[in-house]
Structures are given as structure tokens and as C-alpha cells.
Amino acid sequence: MTVTAQPSTSFVDTDLAADLASAALDLARRFHDGATLWVMSPQWEPHAHHVAVEFVHPVIMGKRALPSVALVEPDPVAQARVACQPGDLLMAVASADQPAVVDAMRRAPAWGALTLWIGSGPRPPAGAANHILWVDSDDPMVPATGRFVLLYHLLWELTHVCFEHPGLLKPQAEGDACVTCSDEGRLAEVILEPADANNRALVRTATGEESVDVSLIGDVTPNDLVLVHAGAAISRLDDTGR
Numbered sequence: 001m002t003v004t005a006q007p008s009t010s011f012v013d014t015d016l017a018a019d020l021a022s023a024a025l026d027l028a029r030r031f032h033d034g035a036t037l038w039v040m041s042p043q044w045e046p047h048a049h050h051v052a053v054e055f056v057h058p059v060i061m062g063k064r065a066l067p068s069v070a071l072v073e074p075d076p077v078a079q080a081r082v083a084c085q086p087g088d089l090l091m092a093v094a095s096a097d098q099p100a101v102v103d104a105m106r107r108a109p110a111w112g113a114l115t116l117w118i119g120s121g122p123r124p125p126a127g128a129a130n131h132i133l134w135v136d137s138d139d140p141m142v143p144a145t146g147r148f149v150l151l152y153h154l155l156w157e158l159t160h161v162c163f164e165h166p167g168l169l170k171p172q173a174e175g176d177a178c179v180t181c182s183d184e185g186r187l188a189e190v191i192l193e194p195a196d197a198n199n200r201a202l203v204r205t206a207t208g209e210e211s212v213d214v215s216l217i218g219d220v221t222p223n224d225l226v227l228v229h230a231g232a233a234i235s236r237l238d239d240t241g242r
Contacts, residue, residue, distance in 0.1 A: 011147060011150060019131060019132065020154055020158060021158060024155055025162050026114055027159045027162075029169055030088070030114055031066050031089075031159065033087055036068065036083075037069070037089040038089065038091070038113070039052050039068060039070050040070075040071040040072075040090070040091070040092050040093075040101060041092065041093040042098055044093060044143050044148075045070075045072050047149075047152075048072055051070070055068035055159075060160075064163065075100075076101075077104045080104050080107075080113075081111065084108065084111040084112070085111075086111070088113045089115075090108050090113040090114070091115070091116040092104065092115075092118070092119075092129070093143075093148055094117070094118075095119050095121055096122050096128075097122070105129050107189055110187045110188050110203075110204055110205055111189070116130065116132075117129040118133045118152065120137050120142040120147070121138055122138075123136075133151050133155070185234075186227065186228045187205070188226050188227070188228045189204045189223060190202075190203050190222055190224040191209065191222060192222065193222065200212060201220050201233070203226065203233075213231060213233065214232075214233045216235075220236070224236060225237040
């Protein structure tokens with residue numbers, strides 16, 4: 001007779017359950033609006049493939065096939081940069097110290113992508129992704145035990161539960177906001193440096209490409225991250241996002 005040991009604590013506690021529900025709602029809204037899910041897992045490539053198959057394959061009769069692609073090139077940041085379009089989703093299955101994932105997560109807002117991060121061990125800093133679904137365990141075998149698989153299976157199922165309630169998919173009403181203040185500190189990624197004395201660079205933001213004045217911050221090069229306010233770059237972000 002085979003005996004399966006039961007965990008001493010729940011695989012999904014109350015806080016993680018709430019995080020899963022919130023993430024699933026955002027996924028459902030983005031998919032409803034035509035998003036594609038891009039998945040990276042530099043340390044554990046099979047997880048990237050598994051997530052992509054999970055979402056794109058309608059396992060249950062009547063469920064939607066949701067566009068999802070695994071990013072498995074040697075430079076996943078460059079691949080994500082080309083792949084992501086405004087409104088898309090970027091998911092990572094990785095530890096908090098995976099350099100490519102850290103870089104992709106901090107750049108994603110400039111690409112217009114909503115981010116999710118699944119992992120275990122020490123947590124990423126607050127705000128490192130829109131949704132952080134974390135297993136609070138220092139066991140290095142967690143990625144191989146099925147707990148990550150459980151998380152993204154639940155995420156897939158809850159996303160489809162949201163589809164069953166169309167009222168949840170309607171865009172949230174936005175209140176009135178000051179045009180100037182609402183423009184403060186938008187993240188942008190430089191595409192082309194200035195080509196003439198006008199000192200305007202072509203950048204990419206969550207809403208698309210635009211030309212901004214970079215006189216205040218000096219020379220810029222492609223892939224630099226800057227903050228844009230009222231049509232001008234007001235500061236440059238370093239590798240720590242500051």
C-alpha cells in the first residue's frame with residue numbers, strides 16, 4: 001500500500017489564495033481584451049513550456065484557448081522586448097535573484113505589460129511585479145515538487161472562472177485626474193537616441209512610442225530606462241530601478 005504524506009501546512013494559505021484570485025481577475029480582463037501571455041523561466045525552462053501549454057490548450061470542453069508563448073531564447077529580456085505589446089501579460093517562474101527576470105520585470109511597465117512572478121525562497125521586493133505568487137519555503141526542491149505546477153494550474157482555472165462572470169471583465173471606471181499630475185513619472189525605454197540638435201529621443205511607453213526631450217538628463221542610449229513627465233525625460237533609472 002502506498003501512503004502519501006500530508007503537508008503540515010496548507011499548500012495555499014489565505015494570503016496566497018487572495019493573491020491568486022487577484023491575479024486571475026487581471027489575467028481574465030487582459031485576455032478578454034486580446035492579450036497574449038509571454039512566459040519566461042531561465043532556471044527551469046520546462047515550467048515556461050508547461051504554463052504556455054496550460055493556457056493555450058483547452059483541456060476542458062467549452063474552455064477558451066488562451067494565447068500563450070514560452071520565451072526560451074538565450075536572452076529572454078531581448079525576446080520579451082520584441083514580443084510584448086501594450087496590454088499583454090508577462091509571467092516569470094523563477095527565484096527572486098534571477099537577473100534576466102529582475103530586468104524584464106522592471107522594464108515591463110514601459111512595454112505596457114502586466115507582470116506576474118511565481119517563485120519560492122526569499123521574496124522579490126514589494127512592487128517588483130504586479131502580482132507575486134510566492135511559496136514561502138527555503139527548500140531548494142520546491143520548484144521540482146509540483147507546488148509551482150499547482151499554482152499555475154489554479155491560476156488557469158480561476159481565470160476561466162472569471163470568464164463565467166462577464167460583469168467582472170468590464171473595465172474599471174476611472175475617476176477624474178489632473179492631466180499634468182497623472183503624467184508624472186511614466187516609465188519609458190529608449191529606442192533611439194537623439195539624431196539632431198533638438199535633443200529628442202524616441203522612447204517606448206505603456207501606450208506606445210513617442211518622442212521626448214532628454215535635455216535634462218543628458219546622453220541616452222537604446223534600452224536606457226527613463227521617467228517621462230509632460231513630454232520630457234526627467235530622470236534616468238539605474239540597474240536597481242532607482
